[in-house]
Amino acid sequence: MKNTIEFTTKNILNDFELYLEEFNKLTALAPEFFKNRQWTAMQANHKKRLRLYKDFIANCRGKIIQEIGEFKNNSTFWLEVKQHFSMIINNRKNKELAETFYNSTIRKTFDNLAVDDSLMYVHEGYNTCDLHPNDDLYYTYPSAWGLQKIIRQIMDDFDFGVKYYNKEEDIQLLVRAVREVILTRYKPTKDTVTQVLKSVFYRNKAAYLIGRTRVGDKWMPFIIPFLHNENGVYVDTMIFDPRIMAHMFSFSRSYFMVKTTIPSQMVSFLNAVISHKQIHELYNAIGFNKHGKTEFYRDFLIHLENSQDQFEIAEGIKGMVMTVFTLPSYNIVFKLIKDHFEPPKDMTRQQVKDKYKLVSLHDRVGRMADTHEFEYFSIPLDRISPALMQELKNTVNSLLIFTEKTLIIKHLYTERKMIPLNLYLESCDLEDAKLAVEEYGNSILQLAQANIFPGDMMTKNFGVTRQKRVIFYDYDEIEFLTDMNFSWKPKAETYEQIYAPTPWYNIAKHDVFPEDFKRFMIGRVDVKPHFLSYHQELFNPDYWSQIQERIRKGELLHAFPYPKEIRFRPEQPA
Structure with missing residues (x-):
């Protein structure tokens, strides 16, 4: 058995290293794509990187299963594998990622394995790696240089290899921003220092510098976005607002392409800069979403130990496809695909999974919630409310496994908890309602610009975040915008057509008549006129067709993750 243990351990570590090597190769392409304005290639590369993990795990599993035979579901065997694996990764600076890769491998190899403390790395944390200061992590700029020299040096240190639109003006715009904010x-002292991460964060059409200045006995974080259009590279703004920074690292945003030698050290730096974000969110943001999932689960277990409330059915209108529940004290919802769908829903469980997979690989443009997918997820039976237990048995019974003290759910998704927009509009005041319906329309249009058509645009399928942003979260009917056929409704001419109880014209699967949106999109009487006036383009099929045409021509429509009002040159296109 010893040889089999060594074979298994060696293969897990080898495939982990190959995965990281390929991950870093794809990440390293981002600067060239930015330099050459190859936006379509940038997106394709991002999707390719997202698929890597699953492919390497499948490959690793295949090799192991051929060798271990009868030990496949043997706990004693896997216990020794874990002990040996722990020994050989002990001095690695990315061992937290190696532990997660091991967890993924055993979960895909050992049949129906729920979380097991003895066989898996369950309670370890990102800080298992040393978080010492590292000169390779960031540039340092002492206050003695003066503001002008510091800004000029930052601009020199980050040369994108192409012409600037107006570098001198950029420098003065940054100097003015620092002075004003x-x-x-605060008055600089001899202890004042500025640090900027050496790694540039790339996403869509933008490149971001992330730094912090020690002033007034605390760190003041900042983010500098760069854009590159036909005029050259230019600084778009300088961001100091922690709420905007948090949104840039939001669960509704795609992951960054950013080079990182020691991920835990970068996460530690980001955690000090963007304090609103949890550790698992930061790992997600830098592309290690599988380890982000591990850190999220650890956070969930800690919360479970330190709380007493029961899991309950989520508030809002019950979905036709998903059963949704929550733990009131925890900011997450749990979503399960139902065993049966009531008409008019006509799809399979696998088709719903495919829709969620599509979203996981697509640019979410700040308007679709990220999810984590779990198998064999355990919940203590005594924490489940009677009403929820009955609902689970009625709707997702095929996904349930019961032990003496635990409910094991074969498959579920976790997603950030939000207030359903329909409930929010029932209780908020008029001003907040106006903002919400503006956000609702913006969400739909920004999704369209990313080639996503939500399908079911009822307000119950959108949520309101703590920052009052509106996010789409129901994916079972999404389609690519370019697959839809937007048309004006045929005009009724005869008596029979005018008074027909059902549409007298043929409607194909992908036919959409935006004029009809007016009837169902907003029901609240005092805010509906504002919505109809503010988003008139939503009801015009020609507007939708124009977006389709731009996408078909290969144009990537940039979604700014910060308010356009703070841009230095709002007239400059991305």
Whole structure:
């Protein structure tokens, strides 16, 4: 058995290293794509990187199963594998990622394995790696240089290899921003210092520098976005607002392409800069979403140990495809695909999974919630409310396994908890309602610009975040916008057509008549006129067709993750 243990351990570590090597190769392409304005290639590369993990795990599993034979579901065997694996990764600076790769491998190899402390890395954390200061992580700029020299040096240190639109003007715009935001509040001292991560964060059409300045006995974080259009590279703005920074790392945003030698050290730096974000969210943001899932689960277990409330059916209108529940004290919902769908829903469980997979690989443009997919997820039976237990048995019974003290759910998704938009509109005041319906329309249109048509656009399928952003979260009917046929409704001419109880014209599967949106999109009487006036383009099929045409021509429509009002040059296209 010893040889089999060594074979298994060696293969897991070898495939992990190959995965990281390929991950880093794809990440390293981002600067060239930015330099050459190859936006379609940038997106394709992002999707390719997202698929890597699953492919390497499948390959690793295939090799192991051929060798281990009878030990496949043997706990004693896997216990020794884990012990040996722990020994050989002990001094690695990315061992937390190696532990997650091991967890994924055993979960895909050992049949129906729920979380097991003895066989898996369950309670370890990202700080298992040393988080010492590292000169390779960031540039340092002492205050003695003066503001002008610091900004000029930052611009020199980050040369994108192409012409600037107006570099001198960029420098002065940054100097003015620092003076207006920081130097009006704090006076630099000999201890004042600025640090900027050496790694550039790439996403869509933008490149971001992330840094912090030690002033007034605390760190003041900042983000500098760069864009590159036909005029050259230019600084688009300088961001100091922690709420905007948090949104840039939001669960509704795609992951960054960013080079990182020691991920835990970058996460530690980001955690000090973007304090609103949890550790698992930061791992997600830098592309290690599988380890982000591990860190999320650890956070969930800690919360479970330190709380007493029961899991309950989620508030809002019950879905026709998903059963949704939550733990009131925890900011997450749990979504299970129902065993049976009531008409008019006509799809399979696998088709619903495919829709969620599509979203996981697509640019979410700040308007679709990220999810984590779990198999054999355990919940203590005594924490499940009677009403929820009955609902689970009625709707997803095929997904349930009961042990003496635990409910094991074969498959579920976790997603950030939000207030359903329909409930929010029932209780908020008029001003908040106006903002919400503006956001609702913006969400739909920004999804369209990313080639996503939501399908079911009822307000119950959208949520409101703590920052009052509206996010789409129901994916079973999404389609690519370019697959849809947007048309004006045929005009009724005869008596029979005018008074027909059902449409008298043929409607194909992908036919959409935006004029009809007016009837169902907003029901609240005092805010509906504002919505209809503010988003008139939503009801015009020609507008939708124009977006389709731009996408078909290969144009990538950039979704700014910060307010356009703070841009230095709002007239410059991305």
